[in-house]
Amino acid sequence: MLRPNKTVPDDWPPITPASAGPSGGAKAGESLPPELSLTPRRPLRTSFMLVVPLALSLLASVNRLPASDQADGAAGQSAQSASPATQPGAQAAPHQAPPEKKDEFKINVDVSLVVLHATVLDRRGGRPVDDLGRDSFRVYEDGVPQKLSVFSHADIPVTMGIVIDDSGSMREKRPGVNAAALAFVKTSNVQDQAFVVNFNDVYYLDTPGDFASNLEDLKSALDKIDSRGGTALYDAVNAALDHLKLGNRDKKVLLVITDGEDNASRYTFEQLVGTAQKSSAAIYCIGLLGEEQPGGLFKMKGGEAKRAAKVLKQLAEFTGGQAYFPKTLDEVGSTCVHIAHDIRNQYTLAYYPSNTRKDGTFRTVRVEALGPDRHTRLLVRTRTGYYAPREASALASGQ
Known part of the structure; x- marks a missing residue:
């Protein structure tokens, strides 16, 4: 070692x-x-x-969300589960994973899916905004709009x-x-x-x-x-x-x-x-x-x-x-x-990039969000980009 x-x-x-x-x-x-x-x-x-980031190796299979929200190949907004952070006197501690329950949020492996976890705040007081739906968000990769395949607001x-x-x-x-x-x-x-x-x-x-x-x-x-x-x-x-x-x-x-x-x-x-x-x-x-x-x-x-x-x-x-x-x-x-x-209290957003090239380049990501009135611009904090995966042939040739 x-x-x-x-x-x-x-x-x-x-x-x-x-x-x-x-x-x-x-x-x-x-x-x-x-x-x-x-x-x-x-x-x-x-x-x-060099490994493919986990955020690029997840599949839109959200079991926690209602079936009605999984239409169009994506997950809709679910009621946010109660977190110990919101319960008085909560003393829960991390522990080794017990058997997964059927209603848990789970995203399975798919190397082409880009997953973002976003915090949304109002611009005046910096307070969290937790009542947004899928239509409130716009995601851009290298300036190009992307179509959301997964949306969730859950713990x-x-x-x-x-x-x-x-x-x-x-x-x-x-x-x-x-x-x-x-x-x-x-x-x-x-x-x-x-x-x-x-x-x-x-x-x-x-x-x-x-x-x-x-x-x-x-x-x-x-x-x-x-x-x-x-x-x-x-x-x-x-x-x-x-x-x-x-x-x-x-x-x-x-x-x-x-x-x-x-x-x-x-x-x-x-x-x-x-x-x-x-x-x-x-x-x-x-x-x-x-x-x-x-x-x-x-x-x-x-x-x-x-x-x-x-x-x-x-x-x-x-x-x-x-x-x-x-x-x-x-x-x-x-x-x-x-x-x-x-x-x-973050939103989970995921999309399949319109740029399908597996060239190992860095792709910038920007997320925009509008308030429930569809006019108020909100502050969004998420990662600024990711590295695309490389084809095996490109790795072998050292490109």
């Missing part, structure tokens, strides 16, 4: 041009070398091979990873951050799969098995605190994205919590973006980067904080997530609950 290389030049920049990265620096969209893996306390196999089970900074500067913050992360997982669907990655200049999978089986497993993983060293943020997120592939839920999510710039990774930011855009995962980031607060917990200032914030904002934007920058630890808890609510 290969382990991360801890030896990083002293002048290694936080956002490195691709040409300066390890192994020559892969550009966004290129396959990455199989050099990194999550290491003990629990080793994790990672491949970092879909999630494979999620919680990736938490455990560098020396996080020592005093970890108890509050851990409590916030537990608040996040307590809102989960009972069908969810979850794992925890703690990282400093190395990174670890700290859940027993590939995923936690109960809330105690998650709490134990979060409590494995060894706050020291640097911040290998890019490497840790890269490995967590790879581990998400082991999950079998249709929606993939990472929650990343950090208080600083990357200063210990072998991978560059550009390489990480390339990996993220090949994945269907939405990445939500919480940056503890504000000016120094009473108690001295948030100490980043000036250019350092701006650079770190830019990285988190871009990573979230590219993947359809969101970046948050709370000023106090108390705000971290409410932010995690807000993120959980966001994940539970």
Whole structure:
């Protein structure tokens, strides 16, 4: 099992041009070398091979929706299922998947279907809009309108990873951050799969098995605190994205919590973006980067904080997530609950691309939504694009 290389030049920049990265620096969209893996306390196999994103390998077979809404080869809007996030005192925790029920939302494998999970907000107050139908949405790929084949607004089970900074500067913050992360997982669907990655200049999978089986497993993983060293943020997120592939839920999510710039990774930011855009995962980031607060917990200032914030904002934007920058630890808890609510109240949209070429190119995606009055334009947050699959002949020829 290969382990991360801890030896990083002293002048290694936080956002490195691709040409300066390890192994020559892969550009966004290129396959990455199989050099990194999550290491003990629990080793994790990672491949970092070029794979077709899950979002391109799903079929419009939505069993949860009423039969009347499945006409025209697609699923209509179903009543949103009750989420533990909306129930007082809910304490549900992710666990290994029980047998699937007949009425569960399920999308089966089809490499040509593009699946998007979209958050819709009103433009004035930024409040979620949850009463839209299929006709409210327009999807464009490279500027060309696409026909929706799947539409749903339901609490879909999630494979999620919680990736938490455990560098020396996080020592005093970890108890509050851990409590916030537990608040996040307590809102989960009972069908969810979850794992925890703690990282400093190395990174670890700290859940027993590939995923936690109960809330105690998650709490134990979060409590494995060894706050020291640097911040290998890019490497840790890269490995967590790879581990998400082991999950079998249709929606993939990472929650990343950090208080600083990357200063210990072998991978560059550009390489990480390339990996993220090949994945269907939405990445939500919480940056503890504000000016120094009473108690001295948030100490980043000036250019350092701006650079770190830019990285988190871009990573979230590219993947359809969101970046948050709370000023106090108390705000971290409410932010995690807000993120959980966001994940539970998304629309699922899917289409077969009108561009059927399997050329491995990056395709931009844009989603527009109108309010129930069909005039009010709403804000839509989803991933900005995806990589088309390649024909086997193109892969063999190295194109």
